Amino acid sequence: GAGVSQTPSNKVTEKGKYVELRCDPISGHTALYWYRQSLGQGPEFLIYFQGTGAADDSGLPNDRFFAVRPEGSVSTLKIQRTERGDSAVYLCASSLAPSGVNTGELFFGEGSRLTVL
Amino acid sequence: DAKTTQPNSMESNEEEPVHLPCNHSTISGTDYIHWYRQLPSQGPEYVIHGLTSNVNNRMASLAIAEDRKSSTLILHRATLRDAAVYYCIISNQAGTALIFGKGTTLSVSS
Numbered sequence: 001g002a003g004v005s006q007t008p009s010n011k012v013t014e015k016g017k018y019v020e021l022r023c024d025p026i027s028g029h030t031a032l033y034w035y036r037q038s039l040g041q042g043p044e045f046l047i048y049f050q051g052t053g054a055a056d057d058s059g060l061p062n063d064r065f066f067a068v069r070p071e072g073s074v075s076t077l078k079i080q081r082t083e084r085g086d087s088a089v090y091l092c093a094s095s096l097a098p099s100g101v102n103t104g105e106l107f108f109g110e111g112s113r114l115t116v117l
Numbered sequence: 118d119a120k121t122t123q124p125n126s127m128e129s130n131e132e133e134p135v136h137l138p139c140n141h142s143t144i145s146g147t148d149y150i151h152w153y154r155q156l157p158s159q160g161p162e163y164v165i166h167g168l169t170s171n172v173n174n175r176m177a178s179l180a181i182a183e184d185r186k187s188s189t190l191i192l193h194r195a196t197l198r199d200a201a202v203y204y205c206i207i208s209n210q211a212g213t214a215l216i217f218g219k220g221t222t223l224s225v226s227s
Binding site: 004033035040041042043044045048056059091093104105106107108109110111 | 153158159160161162163166202204208213214215216217218219220
């Protein structure tokens with residue numbers, strides 16, 4: 001069946017460039033999450049959308065990071081002026097209900113690996 | 118969110134049961150206990166979750182201590198495909214994101 005789809009699967013860019021990462025959630029899932037994961041670490045929360053609005057963006061590390069979900073489905077994570085420290089796997093997840101409640105099982109994509117040279 | 122403590126790594130042999138512990142001494146009454154696992158080069162996947170009672174599903178069992186300050190994920194017969202990082206996560210509010218720690222890296226030998 002159709003799971004969470006993330007594109008591109010790999011992205012190599014140069015320091016200072018702009019990058020967009022796309023997430024297609026499971027159809028009908030209203031909640032969408034972005035995480036990033038560095039080698040040897042657990043996923044680090046970035047931002048959570050409920051519908052079109054960002055319900056919690058407390059994990060965004062600085063103002064170079066921005067995410068949108070204009071129609072409540074596809075989401076784009078945007079990173080401006082990339083730095084080498086932004087290199088990581090960026091994971092997207094979606095769920096029918098918010099993750100803190102009983103039925104809020106998260107379904108993750110396989111991630112977009114970003115390498116900043 | 119309540120903090121969790123898990124061993125960094127554990128080892129098991131194929132076909133044997135595995136008990137993965139998690140301490141969450143600051144858990145509150147309405148917090149859920151979630152377990153996810155992450156296979157190499159994949160995103161995390163849901164394993165099981167519970168509130169107070171023990172839970173069973175096709176993947177695993179979750180045993181929750183009576184005081185809820187700890188829980189154990191039980192894989193009844195480990196297979197090589199169960200080698201992964203297992204994350205124990207406590208959530209305390211509807212609508213908040215799950216916060217992952219470093220988890221336990223489970224190795225399974227044949």
